[in-house]
Amino acid sequence: MKKKLLSVLLVGAMAFSLTACGGGSDDSSSGGGDSGSDEGGSSGGDKLVVWTWDPAFNIPAIEEAGKIYKETVNDKFELEVVETLSDDCETKLQTCAESGDFGTMPDIVLMQDNSYQKFVSFYPEAFTDLSDSGIDFSQFAEGKLSYSTVDGKNYGVPFDNGAVVSCYRTDILDQAGYSIADITDIDWDKFIEIGKVVKEKTGKYMLSGQANSQDIIMMMLQSAGASLFNEDGTPNLVGNDPLNECIDIYQKMVKEGIFYEVNEWDEYVSSITNEQCAGTINGNWIMATIMGMEDTSGLWEITNMPKLVKTADATNYSNNGGSSWYVTSNCKNTDLAFDFLAKTFAGSEDLYSNILPTTGAIGTWGPAGESEAYQAPQEFWNDKPIYSTIVEYAELTPTNNTSAYYYDVREVISTAIQDIMTGADAESTLEQAQADAEFYYQ
């Protein structure tokens, strides 16, 4: 009998503490509005709730912005950052929009530029129009601004740019008899030639990437101003010459053992950190990951990416990723949110120069690029002033067509390329891919 009583007590205690846990986490996820309501965004006062991801990049940036705003404008200002993966931000937002209840949304959310067009065209009611918010948009790079603009209205405050950089290990290149200059301003033919020598002499791959989400192809396309889309956003996969060339190059690289295909993002990161690859080509935000490898400091250098050979308008510059801040429709204290963004991401040189050394986040706000911090040589990157170089790259990047169905079509083309790699006929596979992509548009 005593045993029974004891077990009942124990179970009761457990159940009680678990409910308490649930209650507790409810409170914290509610963002703790001042009135203690279960709203996600704060319900007024001096507090803002922000969702963003990457503790090495976006999170320190927004926290720095919060600090600056608190010091210079409003000493009662409070900022709550909820770490939310990019995918989770999108899933949560979508769930809110579908149910028509935005109550759990934060005040400000960071979104990938490539996703935003989809969200704003499907759920315009989720975002607040910033056109009349007092934020000066004229100082942002125009190409970047186009991602967050719909029908002439500004919805987002641009944050980092995604200018593509090629990062290489100079010590590995050196072993193969090359310097960073040999690999600057080249085309893909030359790149493959160098890659073969590197593979032969060092056993290392030149690049790596996820086979199921083709970033490299997207970057190659944009470097020539091409894309998977027509001007009206419909898919353009058949008879797209730049695309065919990109697929050829990609195929060649994988066959020659220059490009290491992996299945997941973490494998991609570890292929770099385990020194399986001599380098990587990606949006400059990848540098935050590379800088995590402190023991390789000084061995890395950046340069521009190779350009397409046959395509007419090919350049050595492209873009991948980058994101912008959006104010959700759940934000009760929009004045505070507008003022915060206007005085930090759209108005504080200090912010951009403070976050630069720790995160490497390159802003797209014009005046930031002129700050001295951008000219400073970076020890990790062989004492080169890489940040001003990246700003230069960003200015040279061609723009291209995009679509609300960006990820749908990218997935279709990734699938098609995987099929082609395993021996399927390229032409018919692409025709099928075009049909698949058009199917999603219906």
Add this chain to the structure above:
Amino acid sequence: MRFPFLYTKFTILRSLTAKVTSFENQGGLKMEQKKKGMTLIAKQKAAGWAFLTPATLMIAVMSFYPMIRAFILSLQTGKGANYRFTGFSNYARMFEDRVFLRSVGNTFFYLAIQVPIMLVLAILLAQLLNNRDLRFKGLFRTCVFLPCATSLVSYAIIFRFLFAQDGLVNNALVKLGLLDQGFNFLGTAWSAKMVIIIALVWRWTGYNMVFYLAGLQNIEYSVYEAAKIDGANGWKTFWGITVPLLKPTIIMTFIMSINGTLQLFDESVNLTNGGPANATITMSHYIYNTCFLRAPNFGYGSAMAFFVFIIVAILAFINLKVGDTRD
């Protein structure tokens, strides 16, 4: 097998209903004896219904209401949250969707290969561990059951690490001299499917074994002894006694496994991410992608979910009919 709670809920509901009916039956007898005043009977009846109501209400609100809403949603299409009725267009769309058809194929492939392997293994293990003379039975049983206690996501991720190009399995194969360099298990269509099946067998065999063990415990040992005296060997007793007497359990595990496999999601998402080139994507994974990864289409997603529901219902029905021994 992924979500057995629905099944459990029904069982509880059914046993409660049975109790109420038996109350009524008893009541019927007593009523004749004591026509006046139904106090005791009525009280019992009321008590029965009182016990039933909370569970019934919960199931209705938490399960049936969403199901009905999902069905209504499946008849609608629209951009964003603005839906309008379009009849059965979503259902028609399904059969033109190459990726969906592929996911159906994949799911049935898993079903056809994995479920028989798993159930046979489970029944053999149960038979072994039911041996009276076996020492440390408890320990072995726990070991076989333990995989079930792992979270679906974490075990799928661990399998992904094991079978990565520089993972444990590849390292072992290279060190043993069987391979020159790591094989891309998850990047090759057939091997990616095999890895999923291996993972599923590892995760769910112990779970099914427990049901068989419970079933075996209900078989009188004297039946086996009698068979032994009549000269039946191990194989014969297995087919002549164990399997027929376990039949209800086998049918139950079959239905649960079919149901679970058709709703396979975590493994496809976390182990292979549906790749390479959709070679391992399952129906549920594709439904999720349609709703959340792609340009959202919740109506179409619901329609596909209902398609899965109908298939599960049909297969369970066939299973019950085939397994029914009553004439």
